[in-house]
Amino acid sequence: MAIRKIALMGNPVLRRRARKVEDPSAPAILRLVEDMRETLDDIEGAGLAAPQVHEPLRVVIFHVPAARTAVEEGGWDGLVPLTVLVNPIVEPLTTERRLGWESCLSAPDLIGAVPRFTRIRYSGLTLDGKRIERIAEGFHARVVQHECDHLDGVLFPMRMTDASLLGFVEEVRRARQDLDGIALDGAAA
Ligand code: NI
Secondary structure: OOOOOOOOOOOHHHOOOOEOOOOOOOHHHHHHHHHHHHHHHHHOOOEEEHHHHOOOEOEEEEEEOHHHHOOOOOOOOOOEEEEEEEEEEEEEOOOOEEEEEEEEOOEEEEEEEEEEEOEEEEEEEOOOOOEEEEEEEHHHHHHHHHHHHHOOOOOHHHHOOOHHHEEEHHHHHHOHHHHOOOEOOOOEO
């Protein structure tokens, strides 16, 4: 196991479409996921996609930490344990999008208000090739959309509809009173 270096915004690996994984139980994939877990744990993020550690493969990991379950954003999901998804698919279950703050381990110090679908269904494979399917709302739905976007070369600023709501974390948190109405739940992902 090893902590991997995070690719930063501007690196071409973050802009390309990641490849489908043919065999989720292949030793190289197991090693990659072990390293992703260790990297995410070290950096205390909510989620990580393989391209962020320079591997252009369709693999994401995420969790909804206990601290985040206290922050409601249109729904209560409770704690979601660390989940590994290979070749994930996301389907919106509503046309409603809601703005929420997001940050990204590949864009350190930046935070932006990003519209995301409030309710989704997602599916994918586990490392033993079993299919997972879940319905998610709120922060859970947001983190999954953010991670899966990484597999298509999309970073959160590219999803923003109001670029004036992109800023440095420290300043945005300080100005929070001016930005009421947008859930300040942006764990880095
Ligand atoms: Ni990210």
